[in-house]
Amino acid sequence: MPRNRPFGLTNPSAHGAVSRTDSATIPESSGKVPHEASDREPFTNAGRAGNTRETHAAYARRVHPSVTVAVEPPRQPEVERLLDGSTAYAESLYPPESSFLLDIATLERAEVAFYVARDGDRAVGIAALVAEADASRGELKRMFVDPEARGRGVAAALLDRIEADAAARGIIEIVLETGDLHDAAQALYARRGYRLIPQFGQYVGEPHSVCFAKTLIAAPTATTGSVSNDPGVR
Numbered sequence: 001m002p003r004n005r006p007f008g009l010t011n012p013s014a015h016g017a018v019s020r021t022d023s024a025t026i027p028e029s030s031g032k033v034p035h036e037a038s039d040r041e042p043f044t045n046a047g048r049a050g051n052t053r054e055t056h057a058a059y060a061r062r063v064h065p066s067v068t069v070a071v072e073p074p075r076q077p078e079v080e081r082l083l084d085g086s087t088a089y090a091e092s093l094y095p096p097e098s099s100f101l102l103d104i105a106t107l108e109r110a111e112v113a114f115y116v117a118r119d120g121d122r123a124v125g126i127a128a129l130v131a132e133a134d135a136s137r138g139e140l141k142r143m144f145v146d147p148e149a150r151g152r153g154v155a156a157a158l159l160d161r162i163e164a165d166a167a168a169r170g171i172i173e174i175v176l177e178t179g180d181l182h183d184a185a186q187a188l189y190a191r192r193g194y195r196l197i198p199q200f201g202q203y204v205g206e207p208h209s210v211c212f213a214k215t216l217i218a219a220p221t222a223t224t225g226s227v228s229n230d231p232g233v234r
Contacts, residue, residue: 067124067154069161072116074107078123079116086126086144093181098208100177102128102141114142115162117154124149127158131171138166140176143185159192167216175213177203186210 072079083104090099107114111132117125125145131138140162145154166174175197178185194212203209 066120067117067152067157069115069117069125069157071113074104074114074126074128076116076123079126080104082123082126082144082146083142085146086142090179094179094208098179098206100202100209107142112141113162113165115158117145117158119149119152119154124152125154125158127162129162129166129174131166131169136171137173137175138171140174143176155188156192163214163216171216173213173215175200175211177209177211180208180210182210186212189214 074080074083102112106112107128111130113129113131115127115129116123117127123146126142127140127144128142129138130141143155143158145158163174174194176189176194177199178189189212192214194214197211197213199206199209199211203211
């Protein structure tokens with residue numbers, strides 16, 4: 001039976017449109033790391049941006065400035081399309097007993113902030129942050145980017161927004177679980193400053209689970225102005 005209990009959440013019935021690990025399933029059929037997973041790796045944009053060096057994600061956001069991220073309801077047909085896509089990919093890699101599913105009813109709960117990335121009007125990525133109102137730690141779940149939208153900085157945009165919102169809420173650490181076969185996802189998190197940690201919670205003893213965490217810089221007081229997250233990421 002799939003397990004589905006980030007922190008104190010109950011274990012709802014599985015929904016067909018939810019992925020195995022609920023975290024950064026950003027598959028590449030070639031096995032290579034997508035551009036979103038390389039947002040701290042500088043490269044030269046000769047011929048496109050002159051002889052300058054910038055990160056893949058920075059270049060992607062400059063070329064595709066229409067990508068926006070907002071908190072939205074998960075119960076939308078185009079969002080369920082993304083959930084279906086992540087489910088199909090996860091089910092191709094892992095057995096049912098290694099599934100950690102959140103159904104839509106759970107994604108709608110008060111302790112879950114559900115994010116949708118859009119390129120114009122089209123939903124191209126999703127993610128969720130699970131945290132109680134007074135929690136100092138949140139769990140990243142349901143991270144997925146539409147295969148047709150990869151290379152546009154979608155994953156980086158989702159993480160930028162989630163990390164900034166978490167810091168503003170007083171959350172000092174984000175934790176997550178992904179699969180041992182999700183190579184691109186693991187590369188993305190490592191490049192974003194996430195570190196490997198021991199398995200936690202429901203993932204302890206799970207042979208396919210790989211866990212990460214990132215400590216956030218606390219949001220400044222009202223007198224200092226804007227919210228700041230890890231400067232090493234941007």
